[in-house]
Amino acid sequence: MTVNEDSFTNWKNREEIAESMIPIIGKLHRERDVTILLHSRSLVNKSVVSILKTHRFARQIAGGELSVTETLPFLLALTTLDLGPSQIDIGMLASEYKADDRGLSVEAFTAEAVAGATGENKIERGAGRDVVLYGFGRIGRLVARLLIEKAGSGNGLRLRAIVVRGGGEADLVKRASLLRRDSIHGQFQGTITVDEATSTIVANGNTIKVIYANDPSEVDYTAYGIKDAILIDNTGKWRDREGLSKHLRPGIDKVVLTAPGKGDVPNIVHGVNHDTIKPDEQILSCASCTTNAIVPPLKAMDDEYGVLRGHVETVHSFTNDQNLLDNYHKADRRGRSAPLNMVITETGAASAVAKALPDLKAPITGSSIRVPVPDVSIAILSLRLGRETTREEVLDYLRDVSLHSPLKRQIDFTTAPDAVSMDFVGSRHSSIVDAGATKVDGDNAILYLWYDNEFGYSCQVIRVVQHVSGVEYPTYPVPVA
Known part of the structure; x- marks a missing residue:
């Protein structure tokens, strides 16, 4: 057999294994509310090639070999356990098993590692939590996609309604079409039907009522069978407690x-x-996409090195707040054509750091440049550290944080030498460290942090909603603090 034939045979074998994993992953998700992850990346509803690519990428950032042949035994072991709602990372199980020298079988090691999600320890599934979207723009539609994707057994978050202002003839059809097709994020994964008579959109079996209102005071949600719901305001019209109330x-x-x-x-x-x-807090904010991009790595760097001061410069994709062509705008410069110019503007991300990281005493300044790309931004975080270090040490540390720490869902890591912004469309992390661009000189460090300012941020919103709703299920193996 030639080398080429051997490589192709190996690929076909791995395809067969990945194919066998799909129904197992799906059944665990639908019947037990168990989400299977691979180094914090969900494998639910993924294709054969997507599963193989996720394994491949995990091998790259982990620096060691990882194959479906190694993770399948752990997935099979999970099917024998009495699991409750949880997120289980089979990539972490495989890597920790390699490092374990006790000689345990895969089955015994897996049972021990996920013991908190089994038997008497497991969380009992509740009746689900209603969610309402107020506004249905860029973030609203992506949050809707995520809620539908994560419906699982129906015992988690349930998107019950969307509130919008009336848009005239065929309004419902047009809004459903925008949910179905997106110029940046592609086709909706599933089926969507519209019932104009009842003003509902049915997406992958989820019936979503579309409510038309010009003001929150016009809506009585109990009239639609909605109770104890979490409302996600995507309009940004009200931003203080009085308005949001x-x-x-x-x-x-x-x-x-x-x-x-x-x-x-x-x-x-x-x-x-x-x-x-606080459990009784009724109103909260998910901050901005840029705040979500810089705060996790800023916390990670402060934890390890101490941060004395910092500056963040965001090179940000243009947004709907700007004009397509030059026209009046209440803000300076934003009235100039977004697709034709780089536009210097302000960012509130630096000042928002104090709210998210009150223990960080270092002054953080910031500014922003809007550029002619439709999605994905980069934050350049320049830090004065509390001690001297090296580039290699910083990269090893941040790679480890992205794989093993409690921040692994927020911080990703790439070593791709030719990475560009479009490579990160659809990233579920709030921040991706670009290893090749990182610069360190003594106690000065400059981090280049990519982020999908639409989708990555929407994932952070969903995580917050899951947390306050009580359906943020624990992850196993437990990340090391």
């Missing part, structure tokens, strides 16, 4: 804002300060 109508229990909150509204960056949310 308008949403606390019959049927609504909590309000989550997808923009920086003002005044005493808590700004939450999942992975960093979500555990500070």
